[in-house]
Amino acid sequence: MTDLAKTAEGQATGKPWLGSYPASVPAEISPLEHDSLGTFFEDSCRKFASRTAFSSMGRTLSFRELEEGSAKIGAWLQAQGLSKGDRVAVMLPNILQNPVIVYGILRAGYTVVNVNPLYTPRELQHQLQDSGARIIFVLENFANTVEQVAGKTPVEKVVVATMGDMLGLKGLIVNFVVRRIKKLVPAWSIPGHLSFNAVMKAGGSLSLKPMDVTLSDVAFLQYTGGTTGVSKGATLTHSNLLSNLKQLSVWLDQIFDGRERPEAMVFICPLPLYHIFALTVNSLMGVAMGGHNVLIANPRDIPAFLKEMKAHKAHILPGLNTLFTAMMNNEAFKEIDFSSLFLTFGGGMAVQRPVAERWREMTGCPITEGYGLSETSPVATANRLDAAEFSGMIGLPISSTDIEIRDDDGVTLPLGEVGEICIRGPQVMAGYWQRPEETARAITPDGFFRSGDMGMMDERGYIKIVDRKKDMILVSGFNVYPNEIEEVAAMHPGVLECAAIGVADEHSGEAVKLVVVKRDQALTEAELKAHCAKHLTNYKRPRIIEFRSELPKSNVGKILRKDLRD
Incomplete structure (x- = not known):
């Protein structure tokens, strides 16, 4: 569709953003090619078998190895007497075990419950009770927290991983340093727990059975941060995630208008994979594109993080305002070659103009700000990727997404007026897990998710977020x-x-x-x-x-x- 036709369609349908779309971006995404995240994952692993999928602390994991490892996890899970759709919790930082376990759970037909490893016992107990998770995978550094609450939850089995499990001989040194030198593993005792390596060995002697998973089945329970009250599980279906993945893929195509597409894209992953931003933009996008995700286990260790950045010429770097600031304030940042970086994607919180301008000056790559929430899988809006300057806005509704600015009574406001940002699209969650009243409050009868964020839309369809209602x-x-x-x-x-x-x-x-x-x-x-x-x-x-x-x-x-x- 030509730009002129898009503009006309936008005016006719009350979607002014369509007239601001790049030529390569369609108004609507095409139908999904896969019936689940599991089949999507398997197809990518076959297609990109020899490429590096993830790396961590100097160890790489190819797509072939990722497929084999996840099959072992999935086969072991299926042997534990779980039923289709049962919840399995993952309490891990950005280490190689994380994608192996997550994709194993999805392939086996179960639902992933992502858990923040730094949760307090109270927060963990609430999430495990609320989700009904029957199995939890946890890093030994946080096993002490699980020990304190496991008996008060539906958890039946605890699988404990170590930092060095997938690092070969180097893993022995890593574990020694983590336990003895840095003393990062508090004492813990969980009777009957299993080690990650034992589970992988047991799964290797079993076969992963195909599961009848549909697009409407629940893939993830993605718990909200709880900043507006009790943490709630956003019910994200296979369709929600695959739709957002397709929306991002067609949006990303703008970058390659007149630019050669790298054979294998390098993603830097400093944001935690248990968070929806990194889950979709790093892990799922990386798998879809046959890209290499460089996992950063502790982005707060800025010197170590920048050392990884220096070692890998990145193409895509998702991050937050605070992370960009911390990186630029370290002297080692000036030694990094950013010539290959063509997308710095800012989300999670507002990117401040002084930070964006300094980033552009130091890297030559503008920060492209987007917007989304756990409830929208997460991306709902994004700025054009061919924009030369930082806009200070959260951009345009992405393909197949409708956004209206509404008042407290649910009335759509005229362009330019501030109200609540309301979102409708295939990436919007099915609802809050086992909370029908909360779901009814959050999703309007005509299918719009009430974000709780205040914003306005201009005549071009660009949206500026003003703030959260509660802030x-x-x-x-x-x-x-x-x-x-x-x-x-x-x-x-x-x-x-x-x-x-x-x-x-x-x-x-x-x-x-x-x-x-x-x-x-x-x-x-x-x-x-x-x-x-x-x-x-x-x-x-x-x-x-x-x-x-x-x-x-x-x-x-x-x-x-x-x-x-x-």
């Missing part, structure tokens, strides 16, 4: 959005990171408080307030500024305003 600050009846305050503060060269929250104020109801981590230790409260006064109207200016050595963050690196408010 909005009300000052004397005026809405103040933390993202705006933070972006202004981040423009000051003395600010490393910051977060804006509302605090009670007897005169205005709420006032803005800014919590700041300094880049320049000489920065003063008066200096920063004067800077904000230049760029913000009076009611938006921080009344209180607090300096800290660090900000509370989720495991993905997202700043937790909720913790600051608490």
Whole structure:
């Protein structure tokens, strides 16, 4: 379809974003080719058998080895008396065992429950009870947490992995360092547990049986962060994930308009695979494209992370604002060759303009911001990949996705007005796991998911996210959005990171408080307030500024305003 035809269609259908689509991107995705993630995975492994699929700590795993390892896991699971659709929890960081186990669960016909390894016992117990997971795979570093709660959950079997399990002889050294030198493995005792290696050996003598899995079956229970209350399981079907994968694939085609496509793309994977962003954009996209995912087990160890970056000429790097900042503030960043990098994809939280501009200056590659949630598998919008500049917006609804900006009564607002971002598309979850009332509140009768995020759409169909409803600050009846305050503060060269929250104020109801981590230790409260006064109207200016050595963050690196408010 020509650009002119897309524009006309957009005007006729009330979808102005279609007129802003690149020529190579269709308005709708074509029908799915696979009936499950398992068959999709098997086809890719056959097609790309000799290529490297994942690497970690110097050890590579080919697609052939990935297929063989996942078959062993799947066959062992099928021998444990599970029924189709039963839940299996995975509590692992970015190590080679993670994709082997996850794809094994999917191929065997079960549902993956991704678990944050740094969960407290209380958080883990809730997730295991809520999901009904019968088996859990856990790294020994976190087995102590499982020990404290396993008996209070439906878990019947615990499989414990070590960092070195898939690293060959090097694994012995890695395990020694992890246990004895760095002392990263708290004492634990789980009677009847099995080792990952024992499970792989047992699975090797069994055959993986084909399972009758359909597109409507549940592939993942992806638990929300709980920032809006109790953590809920977003029920993601095989269709949801395969649809989002196809949507991303056609969006990615823009990059290759006039550019040679590399035979095997290199993805850097610093975000945790248990998070929906990395699960789809790294793992699933990598498998679909026959790409090589470089797994970063601990992205907070910036020197080690940058050493991996230097060793692999990356094509695609998904990340967050905080991660980009931390990378650029390390001297080793300047030694990396970014000539092959053609996509830096920012998500998870707002990318600040000063960070994006500095990234472009240092790497030559702009940050392309997108938007999504666990409930949307995750990507719902993205900026054009051929854009030369950072837009400060979350982009356009991707193919087969409708977005409306609605008020509290569910009425669609005119272009340019701020309301709740509501999303409809094949990537939107089936609902919240065993929570029909929550599902009814979140998904409208006409199929739109209410994101809880406030935004506006311009006449071109581009969307700007303003803030989460719950983070909005009300000052004397005026809405103040933390993202705006933070972006202004981040423009000051003395600010490393910051977060804006509302605090009670007897005169205005709420006032803005800014919590700041300094880049320049000489920065003063008066200096920063004067800077904000230049760029913000009076009611938006921080009344209180607090300096800290660090900000509370989720495991993905997202700043937790909720913790600051608490």
